Amino acid sequence: xxxxxxxxxxxxxxxxxxxxxxxxxxxxxxxxxxxxxxxxxxxxxxxxxxxxxxxxxxxxxxxxxxxxxxxxxxxxxxxxxxxxxxxxxxxxxxxxxxxxxxxxxxxxxxxx
Amino acid sequence: xxxxxxxxxxxxxxxxxxxxxxxxxxxxxxxxxxxxxxxxxxxxxxxxxxxxxxxxxxxxxxxxxxxxxxxxxxxxxxxxxxxxxxxxxxxxxxxxxxxxxxxxxxxxxxxxxxx
Numbered sequence: 001x002x003x004x005x006x007x008x009x010x011x012x013x014x015x016x017x018x019x020x021x022x023x024x025x026x027x028x029x030x031x032x033x034x035x036x037x038x039x040x041x042x043x044x045x046x047x048x049x050x051x052x053x054x055x056x057x058x059x060x061x062x063x064x065x066x067x068x069x070x071x072x073x074x075x076x077x078x079x080x081x082x083x084x085x086x087x088x089x090x091x092x093x094x095x096x097x098x099x100x101x102x103x104x105x106x107x108x109x110x111x112x
Numbered sequence: 113x114x115x116x117x118x119x120x121x122x123x124x125x126x127x128x129x130x131x132x133x134x135x136x137x138x139x140x141x142x143x144x145x146x147x148x149x150x151x152x153x154x155x156x157x158x159x160x161x162x163x164x165x166x167x168x169x170x171x172x173x174x175x176x177x178x179x180x181x182x183x184x185x186x187x188x189x190x191x192x193x194x195x196x197x198x199x200x201x202x203x204x205x206x207x208x209x210x211x212x213x214x215x216x217x218x219x220x221x222x223x224x225x226x227x
Contacts, residue, residue: 004154036218041220042220043115043116043203043217043218043219043220043221044155044203044205044218045218046215046216046217049215090154090155092154097207097214097215097216098143098145098160098167098168098214099157099160099168099170099171100157100216101157102147102154102155102156103154104152104153104154105153105154
């Protein structure tokens with residue numbers, strides 16, 4: 001069965017600092033991997049996805065993620081965080097695009 | 113046009129009652145998904161429609177939960193004999209089926225509270 005672990009429940013960073021959110025997955029074959037962001041009162045929004053090709057994936061809002069098969073990881077990064085990035089971030093894995101398993105999320109707080 | 117919409121945005125009901133939650137997908141999207149998000153958790157897959165038929169309903173927790181999509185557009189999630197444990201945010205998403213590149217677009221959710 002597929003599963004996702006996001007070990008950090010809550011992270012606080014200063015505005016302008018770099019960010020890395022961790023994601024580890026369990027899946028038997030090459031997974032489809034996703035990062036979503038959920039802001040209060042808004043629906044989940046896809047930041048980026050990986051299913052093949054270049055292991056460094058660029059997404060929206062300046063985010064990127066790197067697929068590392070040897071570590072079963074798909075960590076999300078941003079070089080300089082903005083106050084508007086404060087939200088909850090979910091990593092997800094699937095056999096395709098249909099039945100996707102989400103992690104428990106990481107809440108990001110940005111301080112001035 | 114508009115994104116995925118869900119109604120109602122909030123629903124309060126009593127234990128044992130029947131509820132219906134509605135999802136209007138993005139126009140032209142052939143796939144539709146339902147998820148449940150409990151407090152402090154990520155979304156949990158419930159069911160996935162391709163067109164009018166349920167392609168995968170393995171996430172429905174028990175036979176009190178049922179979903180339909182009779183005309184391949186709007187979908188209704190139905191919960192019978194609600195229990196307090198059903199309290200959660202129910203999310204709907206839709207996508208195109210386009211050569212394995214389907215991105216799911218999510219609605220704002222319906223927050224269900226069972227008293």
